[in-house]
Amino acid sequence: MGELRAYGALFLGQWRSLASYRASFAVDLATNILGAVLDVVAVLVLFGATRTVAGFTLREGLLVVSLSSCGFATADLVVGNIDRLKTYVRTGAMDAVLTRPLGALPQLVLMDMPLRKGLRVAVAVAVLITALRLNHVDWTPARAALVVIAPLSGALFFGAIFVASASLAFWWVESGEVGSAFTYGGRDFTAYPVPVFEGWFRAVFAYGMGFGFVAYQPALTLLEHPDPLGLPAGAGFLSPLVALVAAGVAAVVWRAGIRHYRSTGS
Amino acid sequence: MSVITMRGLRKDFTVRVRTGRLRREKRTVEAVAGIDLTVEAGEMVGYIGPNGAGKSTTLKMLTGVLTPSSGEVSVCGLAPVPQRTRLALTIGVVFGQRSQLWWDLPLRDSFALLRHIYRVPPDAHAARLRRCRSLLDLDEFLDTPVRQLSLGQRMRGELTAALLHGPSVLFLDEPTIGLDVVSKQAVRSFLAELGATGDVTLVLTTHDLADIERLCRRLVVIDHGRVVHDGTIEALHARYGSRRRLVVDLDTPLPPGFAVPGADLVSLEADGHRASFDLLSSSAAGAVVAELATLASMRDLSLVEPDIEDVVARLYRA
Numbered sequence: 001m002g003e004l005r006a007y008g009a010l011f012l013g014q015w016r017s018l019a020s021y022r023a024s025f026a027v028d029l030a031t032n033i034l035g036a037v038l039d040v041v042a043v044l045v046l047f048g049a050t051r052t053v054a055g056f057t058l059r060e061g062l063l064v065v066s067l068s069s070c071g072f073a074t075a076d077l078v079v080g081n082i083d084r085l086k087t088y089v090r091t092g093a094m095d096a097v098l099t100r101p102l103g104a105l106p107q108l109v110l111m112d113m114p115l116r117k118g119l120r121v122a123v124a125v126a127v128l129i130t131a132l133r134l135n136h137v138d139w140t141p142a143r144a145a146l147v148v149i150a151p152l153s154g155a156l157f158f159g160a161i162f163v164a165s166a167s168l169a170f171w172w173v174e175s176g177e178v179g180s181a182f183t184y185g186g187r188d189f190t191a192y193p194v195p196v197f198e199g200w201f202r203a204v205f206a207y208g209m210g211f212g213f214v215a216y217q218p219a220l221t222l223l224e225h226p227d228p229l230g231l232p233a234g235a236g237f238l239s240p241l242v243a244l245v246a247a248g249v250a251a252v253v254w255r256a257g258i259r260h261y262r263s264t265g266s
Numbered sequence: 267m268s269v270i271t272m273r274g275l276r277k278d279f280t281v282r283v284r285t286g287r288l289r290r291e292k293r294t295v296e297a298v299a300g301i302d303l304t305v306e307a308g309e310m311v312g313y314i315g316p317n318g319a320g321k322s323t324t325l326k327m328l329t330g331v332l333t334p335s336s337g338e339v340s341v342c343g344l345a346p347v348p349q350r351t352r353l354a355l356t357i358g359v360v361f362g363q364r365s366q367l368w369w370d371l372p373l374r375d376s377f378a379l380l381r382h383i384y385r386v387p388p389d390a391h392a393a394r395l396r397r398c399r400s401l402l403d404l405d406e407f408l409d410t411p412v413r414q415l416s417l418g419q420r421m422r423g424e425l426t427a428a429l430l431h432g433p434s435v436l437f438l439d440e441p442t443i444g445l446d447v448v449s450k451q452a453v454r455s456f457l458a459e460l461g462a463t464g465d466v467t468l469v470l471t472t473h474d475l476a477d478i479e480r481l482c483r484r485l486v487v488i489d490h491g492r493v494v495h496d497g498t499i500e501a502l503h504a505r506y507g508s509r510r511r512l513v514v515d516l517d518t519p520l521p522p523g524f525a526v527p528g529a530d531l532v533s534l535e536a537d538g539h540r541a542s543f544d545l546l547s548s549s550a551a552g553a554v555v556a557e558l559a560t561l562a563s564m565r566d567l568s569l570v571e572p573d574i575e576d577v578v579a580r581l582y583r584a
Contacts, residue, residue, distance in 0.1 A: 002385040009382030017370035020411070096364045098331045100383060101354035259333045259347070262279060263326055 006102055010110040018115060028116035036123035039069055043191055054195035055228055059134045061193065063223065066128035067215035068190040071154020073120040079159045081112040082166040083179060089169045092263050104258060105163065137222055146236060150218035153243040154190075157214055160243070160250035161186055167250075170257030182209075190214040195228050213242040269435055269467045270305040270328060275337035276491075277323050297323040299491035300337065307434075308464040312482035313471040316582045320491040321471040322361075325439050328469070329359050342434060355384060358428035358436040363443070365420070366427045367412045373423045374408045377430060384431035391430055398426040401456050418449030425456065436460070438470035442477055454480045475574045487581055494581060499574060506580060508572035509544040512551060514558055515566040516541065524561050529554045 018025055043065040047058040056064070085108060088094040097107050128151070137143060165179030186205075189197070194206045194216045206212030213235070220227050221236025277298040282290040298320040305311055315321050326332040327339055330346035330353050339346060344353045359366070367376045381391045399405055402422040407415055415423065421441065428436060441457070442450045458481055461468050472478060478485055478499070485502060487495035495502055502508075512529065519538030528550035529543035545551055551569060558564060 006383045006385060009379045013368050013371065013375070013379045016375060017368060020370045092364060095326065095331050095361055096366050098350065099329050099354055099357075099359040099361075099366075101351045101385075102383060103351065261332065263323075263332055 003102070007106055007110055010102070010107060011113070014111055014113060015115070025116060029119055032117050033119045033123060036069070036073065036120040039187075039191070040065060040123075040127055046192075054193050056193045056195075056225075059131065060219065060223060060225065062127070063131040063135055064193055064215045064219045065191045066124060066131045067150055067154060067219055068187060069124040070121070070128050070151035071214055072158050072187040072190070073117065073124040074151065074155035075158035075162060077114065077117045077121055078155070079109050079162045080117060081114045082108060082162050083169075083183075084108070084112055085166045086169040086173065089261065090173050094261060095263055098258075098261075105254060132222075135223060138224060142237075143222055146218055146221060150215070150222075150236065150239050153218075153239040154214040156243040157210065157239075157246050158183065158186065160246035164246075164250040164253045167253045167257040170260045186211050186214075190216065193219075210242040210246060213239040267307050268304040269307045269309075269342055270303070270469070271338070271340050272301050272303045272324075272328075273338040275301045275324070275327060275339050276335045277320070277327060277332060278335045296491045298327070298334075301488070301491070301493055303486065303493065303496065305467060305469065307467055309484060310461045310468040310482045311470070311484045311486060312478035313469060313486050313488065314473070314475065314478060314578065315471075315488035319488045321488055322439055323491075324488070325361075325437050325469070325471060329357060329437055330354070355431065356434055358431070358433035359439075360421075360424050360428045360437070360441055361439045363440070365412070365424065367420070367423055369413050370411055372409045372411055373404065373415070373426075376412065376423070376427060380427055380430055386431050390432065394430050394432060395426070398429060401459065402426060402452065418445050418452070421445060421449065421453060422456075425453065429460075433466065435467045435469065438468070440472055441470060442472060442474050450474070450476075457481055475578065479574060487578065489582060502574070502577055503572050506577050508577050509546065510551070510572060511570040512543045512545055512554060513568050513570065514541050514543075514555075514564055515539060517563040517565055520562050526554055526557050526561075528557075 040062075043061060044058070047053060047061050051057070053061060082105075085094075088097065088108070094104075097104050097111075100107060128147075132147065161182050162179075165182050168179060186209075189205050189211050194202060194212045197206065206216070217227075217231065218236035218239050219225075220231075221233060224233065226233070227235065275298055276296070279295045279297055280292055281295055283293050285291045297318075301320075301324060313321050313324070323332065327334050328341050328346060330350035333347045341353060342356045344356075346353055366380075367373065368379065371379075377391075377395060380386075381388070386394075399408070402425065404422060404426060407419050407423075410419075412420060412423065425441070438457075442453055445453065454477060457468065457470075460466055461481060468481070470477065470481070483498060485495065485497065485499055486493060487502070495505070497505075511532065516539050520534075520541060526543065528546050530546065532542040532544055534541050543554065545554060555564075555567065
């Protein structure tokens with residue numbers, strides 16, 4: 001209980017700090033809506049050029065991209081700024097974080113939550129609702145649950161990717177944009193039906209790393225669309241499991257990183 | 267009861283050193299090379315050493331920021347890294363160059379947030395804050411955002427922030443670095459007062475030996491990751507043979523071939539009108555002055571206490 005209030009206080013601190021830069025917050029908020037809309041438009045443009053992509057229609061494609069962007073936008077809102085860890089490690093500011101009586105990861109998250117990205121989540125949810133109405137979904141309790149679980153699992157999955165790739169900074173301070181290949185690259189990958197990709201690339205990203213279970217498989221399950229790649233119809237229900245595994249891996253990497261933290265001379 | 271124990275504590279860093287245009291070589295640097303030390307409750311320990319000696323690294327291992335490469339360490343009966351968050355509730359930390367405060371918020375707000383983070387009961391928090399406000403003169407800048415504070419003001423804020431949860435051990439990494447004389451004095455007398463209560467164990471690193479002379483009975487000198495001295499300042503002087511110096515101004519030069527028992531002549535200046543002697547024992551001053559008075563008529567004399575900076579400089583060079 002006390003701990004929750006402590007985290008609440010951290011969040012409040014960030015909120016108050018933000019309030020001292022109101023104008024810039026408003027501008028950020030506006031540009032982020034634009035960004036969210038553009039993400040969806042990029043997919044629509046592709047379907048505009050060809051009526052179907054790898055056997056998927058525009059409506060079906062919209063469901064895939066909206067599931068992906070719901071998950072990503074939520075993860076980005078909560079832990080998207082974790083890549084600031086680089087700065088914390090390089091400047092040694094991590095020292096102050098580690099001398100407080102709270103977990104290091106929740107502290108970093110709450111001290112730096114990019115609230116300006118909040119509207120992105122709203123846009124993504126709106127697109128998801130639209131996509132569900134455009135498609136014919138045979139609603140059963142299981143599918144209704146999946147509509148809620150899939151974006152949350154996606155958020156957990158992307159959150160894990162954010163944390164794991166930010167942790168690189170513990171070993172390699174100049175990790176630069178390597179992490180972005182997996183976070184933003186992963187988002188772009190999940191925005192399209194997996195059959196769009198081919199060969200080893202598809203095998204590694206979609207199944208090896210699990211990106212296929214963020215949006216593609218749940219979308220198939222919701223639509224009762226047979227998987228051209230042959231996974232059973234219920235594979236979409238695996239998405240929370242895949243997300244949990246990813247979160248477990250990220251937790252291990254993060255812990256190892258904290259132990260490896262070297263601070264800086266002072 | 268010992269509050270801090272370190273046994274064979276080590277921290278190695280691997281660094282890559284450029285050896286050619288592209289080639290880089292891995293090298294292991296011993297930042298802390300086996301430290302054994304215990305600190306009792308209520309002690310005030312000054313930790314000094316040249317840049318890169320391993321002072322900050324040791325402090326960071328004690329506070330759970332860095333994981334030791336080997337050896338044992340315990341603070342308040344806790345293992346710093348595995349029990350980091352529990353330890354954080356019982357220690358206070360001031361790292362001179364790292365802020366605990368919210369950059370964009372007034373000090374008052376930072377303190378309020380810290381009360382929740384450390385889960386301090388409101389009345390205990392209020393009492394401690396009141397005490398810090400009066401001892402450190404915080405009132406005039408309590409409502410100023412931290413980013414607009416001067417370094418001295420910020421440091422006073424950091425000290426308060428580190429003490430609001432009533433820690434039993436306070437770690438200070440160069441608390442007076444970069445401060446002006448007045449702020450240094452304010453910080454020192456505050457810490458002296460804090461230490462005098464005996465409730466708080468104080469460990470501080472510094473480059474300013476005046477901090478140590480003013481605050482710490484016990485001095486630990488560290489160099490190349492090892493403890494080279496652990497004891498009082500007096501013990502350091504005794505060990506390194508620092509002596510008090512007697513300087514006399516004379517109306518007439520000393521006669522040629524004179525000798526003064528109990529003192530070594532160090533220098534003769536102003537055509538022999540000023541002479542400096544090192545006193546060989548701590549009680550020799552009276553006898554030496556009496557002896558000198560028989561040799562020449564004295565106008566003035568002064569006794570110079572040994573300078574700790576000199577001793578330490580010699581120690582670092584050794």
